[in-house]
Amino acid sequence: MWRSVVSSSERTLRMADPTVRPISAADITTWDYEADVVVAGYGIAGVTAAIEAARAGAEVLVLERTGGWGGAASLAGGFIYLGGGTPLQKACGFEDSVENMKTFMKAALGPGTDDTKIDAYCEGSVDHYNWLVDAGVPFKESFWGQPGWEPPYDDGLMYSGGENAAPFNALVDPAPRGHVPQMSEKKTGEQGGGYMLMKPLVETAEKLGVRAEYDLRVQTLVVDGDRVVGVVAKRYGKDVAIRARKGVVLAMGSFAYNNEMVRSNAPRIFGHPAASIEAHDGRAIQIGQALGADTAHMDATEVAFFCDPQLMVRGILVNGRGQRYIPEDTYPGRIGQATLFQQDNQAFLVIDEAAYDEGMNAESSSAQLRAQPTWVAETVEELEAEMGLPAGSLQSTVDLYNRHAAEGSDPVLGKKSEWVKPIVGPFAAIDLRGRTGGFTLGGLKTTVDSEVLHVSGAPIPGLFAAGRCTSGVCAGGYASGTSLGDGSFFGRRAGISAAR
Numbered sequence: 001m002w003r004s005v006v007s008s009s010e011r012t013l014r015m016a017d018p019t020v021r022p023i024s025a026a027d028i029t030t031w032d033y034e035a036d037v038v039v040a041g042y043g044i045a046g047v048t049a050a051i052e053a054a055r056a057g058a059e060v061l062v063l064e065r066t067g068g069w070g071g072a073a074s075l076a077g078g079f080i081y082l083g084g085g086t087p088l089q090k091a092c093g094f095e096d097s098v099e100n101m102k103t104f105m106k107a108a109l110g111p112g113t114d115d116t117k118i119d120a121y122c123e124g125s126v127d128h129y130n131w132l133v134d135a136g137v138p139f140k141e142s143f144w145g146q147p148g149w150e151p152p153y154d155d156g157l158m159y160s161g162g163e164n165a166a167p168f169n170a171l172v173d174p175a176p177r178g179h180v181p182q183m184s185e186k187k188t189g190e191q192g193g194g195y196m197l198m199k200p201l202v203e204t205a206e207k208l209g210v211r212a213e214y215d216l217r218v219q220t221l222v223v224d225g226d227r228v229v230g231v232v233a234k235r236y237g238k239d240v241a242i243r244a245r246k247g248v249v250l251a252m253g254s255f256a257y258n259n260e261m262v263r264s265n266a267p268r269i270f271g272h273p274a275a276s277i278e279a280h281d282g283r284a285i286q287i288g289q290a291l292g293a294d295t296a297h298m299d300a301t302e303v304a305f306f307c308d309p310q311l312m313v314r315g316i317l318v319n320g321r322g323q324r325y326i327p328e329d330t331y332p333g334r335i336g337q338a339t340l341f342q343q344d345n346q347a348f349l350v351i352d353e354a355a356y357d358e359g360m361n362a363e364s365s366s367a368q369l370r371a372q373p374t375w376v377a378e379t380v381e382e383l384e385a386e387m388g389l390p391a392g393s394l395q396s397t398v399d400l401y402n403r404h405a406a407e408g409s410d411p412v413l414g415k416k417s418e419w420v421k422p423i424v425g426p427f428a429a430i431d432l433r434g435r436t437g438g439f440t441l442g443g444l445k446t447t448v449d450s451e452v453l454h455v456s457g458a459p460i461p462g463l464f465a466a467g468r469c470t471s472g473v474c475a476g477g478y479a480s481g482t483s484l485g486d487g488s489f490f491g492r493r494a495g496i497s498a499a500r
């Protein structure tokens with residue numbers, strides 16, 4: 001069908017993968033499929049791009065590697081990070097403003113945030129909420145205020161980024177921005193909020209005439225001069241060529257499951273992918289790079305911390321030297337990042353018996369992350385000895401914590417008074433060393449209109465991208481909902497730009 005572009009020197013270098021390189025359109029003799037806009041990947045970025053491209057009048061074809069739509073998005077808990085005064089925030093009695101949302105996101109998601117993207121995202125957030133609702137995504141007007149990874153029931157709104165915890169609650173008035181589509185029978189990983197987001201969006205796309213081809217794995221880009229005019233994919237071992245008359249949108253997810261890329265770019269999560277799927281193999285990034293595309297924040301990762309927040313909030317988290325390092329009532333993903341990035345993945349939860357029992361009985365969406373104490377002791381001195389901590393280290397931490405906790409305050413790290421109580425015996429500690437995992441946040445560098453940027457700084461004609469194969473609103477920090485959030489927000493923009 002087309003000539004191989006593999007040179008003899010590449011054939012000898014078997015570690016190299018020449019198939020990522022672009023193919024010239026002149027070498028394609030038959031196009032198997034054709035559309036105005038070709039979208040690679042039918043997850044959140046792909047479906048939103050497809051809808052907007054179709055609404056702009058384009059004929060749209062989505063190519064999906066697996067046997068069905070959904071991607072990581074349909075397995076997700078479903079948080080979508082939205083704010084600035086959405087109808088759901090208002091219905092639940094919260095005030096928010098675009099400026100407060102921007103301030104929080106720039107402070108919490110850096111360092112090095114793309115402020116143009118965050119500005120657009122915050123300014124368009126209420127409109128984006130309404131767009132999702134119009135497309136059939138349901139949100140229940142109720143707020144879940146307990147510590148947790150997600151609401152355990154079908155509540156629509158929750159804090160999902162540490163907005164109401166130190167240091168951010170002192171920086172800007174907090175507002176919850178984790179919006180969760182309502183599910184009838186919550187089953188995270190099966191039919192959770194992410195599925196309830198994807199299902200109506202795919203139905204909307206289908207009504208607009210978007211076509212989809214499954215079991216089709218996009219391999220590389222086809223170019224005519226410097227313009228992207230299609231892709232080549234594999235189906236059951238055979239090459240398939242797909243022509244894009246107007247543009248190609250890459251929406252194939254992150255590189256969390258590409259060991260080589262993770263080792264080179266984000267080694268701290270090497271061997272510990274979480275909240276991701278194997279199809280996130282970095283291919284979109286590689287085929288963009290092979291065309292000269294720039295990347296951003298390839299070292300940034302979301303970090304899950306495998307412990308139930310209902311327990312963490314009631315104890316103190318200490319590092320390998322017995323010292324506290326983070327307010328325990330903050331977003332658990334922030335705890336994960338602090339533990340992995342700054343504490344060498346060393347963490348212990350120290351908690352007294354009464355607080356442990358209370359935490360074990362509290363309602364939670366992540367009861368499976370609760371653990372039996374690893375060590376128990378009548379005194380802190382005995383506990384720290386059993387844990388192998390330097391003598392006096394945990395004792396002085398507990399003494400200092402208790403001294404201020406007696407007055408209900410935590411001047412050291414700013415845990416909110418509602419969660420501050422002196423720790424009294426009997427004492428327990430849960431070993432949380434190495435209990436982290438995550439997914440990558442870096443990827444192709446795109447404009448605010450989702451054009452993929454060449455290293456020269458100019459957009460690559462015909463090539464657009466969104467979702468976790470791009471660098472979005474998170475440059476280093478993370479808040480739950482920002483992936484489905486920026487994937488859908490900039491996915492829409494990718495569709496509009498590609499159809500233009």
Ligand SMILES: Cc1cc2nc3c(=O)[nH]c(=O)nc-3n(C[C@H](O)[C@H](O)[C@H](O)COP(=O)(O)OP(=O)(O)OC[C@H]3O[C@@H](n4cnc5c(N)ncnc54)[C@H](O)[C@@H]3O)c2cc1C
Binds near residue numbers: 044071074218487
């Ligand atoms: C259990 C779990 C919980 C999560 N909870 C949340 C949450 O609450 N909020 C949040 O914001 N994020 C959450 N996430 C993360 C979020 O789901 C992803 O980061 C997000 O879906 C990324 O969007 P995407 O469009 O880039 O990728 P996806 O939604 O995964 O879509 C990518 C699609 O591309 C397909 N694909 C890959 N390679 C190819 C190829 N070569 N050719 C054709 N198709 C290809 C994939 O099969 C997939 O269908 C969660 C993830 C998981 C797994």
